[in-house]
Amino acid sequence: MAVLVTKDSKVIVQGFTGKEGSFHAGQMIEYGTNVVAGVTPGKGGQTHLDRPVYNTVSEAVEKAGADVSVIFVPPPFAGDAIMEAAAAGIKTVICITEGIPVQDMVKVKAYIEDTDTTLIGPNCPGVITPGEAKCGIMPGFIHKKGDIGIISRSGTLTYEAVDQVTKAGMGQSTCIGIGGDPIPGTTTMDAVKMLMGDPETKGIIMIGEIGGSMEADAARYIKEHGTKPVVGFIAGQTAPKGRTMGHAGAIVGGEEDTAEAKMKIMEECGIHVVKSPADIGATMARVMGR
Amino acid sequence: MNLHEYQGKELLKSYDVKIQEGKVAETVEGALKAYREMKEETGSEWAIVKAQIHAGGRGKGGGVKLGKNEAEVKEHAENILGMMLKTPQTPGGMDGEGKLVRKILIAEDAYRPDFDACKEFYVSILMDRAAKCNVIVYSTEGGMDIEKVAEETPHLVHKEYVDAELGLQAFQTRKIAFNLGLSGKAFKEMTRFIAKLYKAFVGSDASLFEINPCLKNAHDEIVAVDCKVSLDENALYRHKDLAAMRDTSEEDATEVEAQSYGLNFVNLDGNVGCMVNGAGLAMATMDIIKLSGGEPANFLDVGGTADAARVEQAFRIILRDPEVKAILINIFGGIVRCDRVAQGVIDAYKNMGNIEVPIIVRLQGTNADIAKKLIDESGLEVKSATLLQEAADRVKEVLA
Numbered sequence A: 001m002a003v004l005v006t007k008d009s010k011v012i013v014q015g016f017t018g019k020e021g022s023f024h025a026g027q028m029i030e031y032g033t034n035v036v037a038g039v040t041p042g043k044g045g046q047t048h049l050d051r052p053v054y055n056t057v058s059e060a061v062e063k064a065g066a067d068v069s070v071i072f073v074p075p076p077f078a079g080d081a082i083m084e085a086a087a088a089g090i091k092t093v094i095c096i097t098e099g100i101p102v103q104d105m106v107k108v109k110a111y112i113e114d115t116d117t118t119l120i121g122p123n124c125p126g127v128i129t130p131g132e133a134k135c136g137i138m139p140g141f142i143h144k145k146g147d148i149g150i151i152s153r154s155g156t157l158t159y160e161a162v163d164q165v166t167k168a169g170m171g172q173s174t175c176i177g178i179g180g181d182p183i184p185g186t187t188t189m190d191a192v193k194m195l196m197g198d199p200e201t202k203g204i205i206m207i208g209e210i211g212g213s214m215e216a217d218a219a220r221y222i223k224e225h226g227t228k229p230v231v232g233f234i235a236g237q238t239a240p241k242g243r244t245m246g247h248a249g250a251i252v253g254g255e256e257d258t259a260e261a262k263m264k265i266m267e268e269c270g271i272h273v274v275k276s277p278a279d280i281g282a283t284m285a286r287v288m289g290r
Numbered sequence B: 001m002n003l004h005e006y007q008g009k010e011l012l013k014s015y016d017v018k019i020q021e022g023k024v025a026e027t028v029e030g031a032l033k034a035y036r037e038m039k040e041e042t043g044s045e046w047a048i049v050k051a052q053i054h055a056g057g058r059g060k061g062g063g064v065k066l067g068k069n070e071a072e073v074k075e076h077a078e079n080i081l082g083m084m085l086k087t088p089q090t091p092g093g094m095d096g097e098g099k100l101v102r103k104i105l106i107a108e109d110a111y112r113p114d115f116d117a118c119k120e121f122y123v124s125i126l127m128d129r130a131a132k133c134n135v136i137v138y139s140t141e142g143g144m145d146i147e148k149v150a151e152e153t154p155h156l157v158h159k160e161y162v163d164a165e166l167g168l169q170a171f172q173t174r175k176i177a178f179n180l181g182l183s184g185k186a187f188k189e190m191t192r193f194i195a196k197l198y199k200a201f202v203g204s205d206a207s208l209f210e211i212n213p214c215l216k217n218a219h220d221e222i223v224a225v226d227c228k229v230s231l232d233e234n235a236l237y238r239h240k241d242l243a244a245m246r247d248t249s250e251e252d253a254t255e256v257e258a259q260s261y262g263l264n265f266v267n268l269d270g271n272v273g274c275m276v277n278g279a280g281l282a283m284a285t286m287d288i289i290k291l292s293g294g295e296p297a298n299f300l301d302v303g304g305t306a307d308a309a310r311v312e313q314a315f316r317i318i319l320r321d322p323e324v325k326a327i328l329i330n331i332f333g334g335i336v337r338c339d340r341v342a343q344g345v346i347d348a349y350k351n352m353g354n355i356e357v358p359i360i361v362r363l364q365g366t367n368a369d370i371a372k373k374l375i376d377e378s379g380l381e382v383k384s385a386t387l388l389q390e391a392a393d394r395v396k397e398v399l400a
Helices: A019-031 A057-064 A075-087 A102-113 A156-167 A188-196 A214-225 A259-268 A277-287 B005-014 B028-042 B070-080 B146-152 B170-179 B184-203 B233-238 B253-260 B279-291 B308-319 B338-351 B368-377 B388-399
Strands: A011-014 A035-039 A051-054 A068-071 A092-095 A118-120 A126-129 A133-136 A145-152 A172-177 A203-209 A230-235 B022-025 B047-051 B064-067 B104-108 B119-128 B133-139 B157-161 B206-216 B222-224 B228-231 B264-267 B272-276 B298-301 B326-333 B359-365 B382-385
Touching (some): A011 A075, A051 A057, A075 B233, A102 B233, A156 A203, A156 A277, A156 B326, A172 A188, A188 A214, A230 A259, A230 B279, B028 B047, B146 B157, B382 B388
Parallel strands (some): A145 A203, B272 B326
Antiparallel strands (some): B022 B104, B206 B222
């Protein structure tokens, strides 16, 4: 089962023949992901990494039955690539690209909401269901199949959480990197809903950061509808107000989107909040009684 | 990226938004020349001298002055040019050092000919993250601190959300003008002003427009008297003219330099420097420094290619801060191979001669074992750690 991507997913890579796309598609294939084809406009008919290349996503859907797309297209064209995938009926679109203009994402998000497509990212490490499918840029070897679902706005901080979970003797069901942009395709709450509904996930780790209200929204949902234990961490407790901390979305604008405010709301909603990022794995193990 | 007031006004004017006209000057002579030209054009002796720095609240620190004749304008220009202007928004606030004023704007008196017939409004446009669309925020309480207005009289701050796909509609501009209590010619002018302003916002890929005050004058014209403009840096590739307006002298010099090396760096006040790959992990590392009894001296994301050259540049930048008592390097290798980072640290260390500050290196992920071996065998006085908690403990030991 798991969510979003499984061993049965038919995965394509948009930006397949580019430097980034080639490298990561290769890594995904090596991990065992069912990569069925790639898309690069103008290179249709070629073969790359032993997979067919198509000019359009709809061709890849028609001929290779693709249902998941991972996007490595440069920022000026990435919004367009997302919409192409959605228009072609791809179920799960995962956009790795960092640096898409905000006004592009405002339009893309509105477009996507009228379709059945789930967008993960942009500006994210991707999604992995350990032992089944790696759709993104995360190092596969730190993961282990298990029952902890992980949601995060950050790449390397997700790896840190994964590593701690694995070292604590547990494994992961699905890890969802929702990305560090101000307008993500999937919010923290959307991802929480997915994992709450996944029978293979028994516990959830929710990693947020300063900026926006996504963690507070998710926390309130968990308080009302949560059925599984959640461990939470918010990065940026020491970040100054009004400065962008690397991620375009990581900026404290008001009183409500500081790490402190978010952690308080999460605690009030019954989430096991850790102050130190070194305590994520151990706390999850304790909460799960392992 | 922030623009100066005069640059923001240039941008607005290119979209036919009516602005308080003015001319920018860098010297007193230039200011007087600008004043005489303005006088010629407007027929008015009065002019406003406005300091051009990237911070709001300039009037509070004496950076905005009315001159009623050439002698007064000269005096204001002399006083403001070269001053260290303190405002509530400059580093350290009104008690801080302030910011050096390099340019001034000699602006027309927009309240002419009848000050008492004027009315000030507040208008801003920004992207609302929760609503996932642009929003126009407006108020009848112009010329004041809008955060204070929102706090004390929230019913006077209105919001109009703009459909992401359809854009701003005419009925919305009418609603705004009605809510601002306008009628007749002023009403029509306001609907046009809002429509053009919104077009400029989207057309320039801005992240913030703040027009405060937005003025209705005695002729019932709507004029942008001041403007704060921030642009989306990710979209500058399609606005070369706007990108060229960047004034790096307004930014932190170290941060500008770091950026030129591809390092994402933010200067902070603490005593423990850090070097991390990935923004989230970098923030988490700052947090763990704090939990270990230190204060982060910086945010630094070295990005996906942390090679020796980059690590060395990062070292040099961090060590320039005399307050730094220790450096924590925290790398989780995914695509980045830890052994290459370790080699980078070793090479940088050797190139730079003696680094007096203790360094804690925590490498985890791809090739972490090889990396640890490299560091341990290098003979360098580097404290290595594998787990994040160990790194935190080392920081605590060093600071003790």
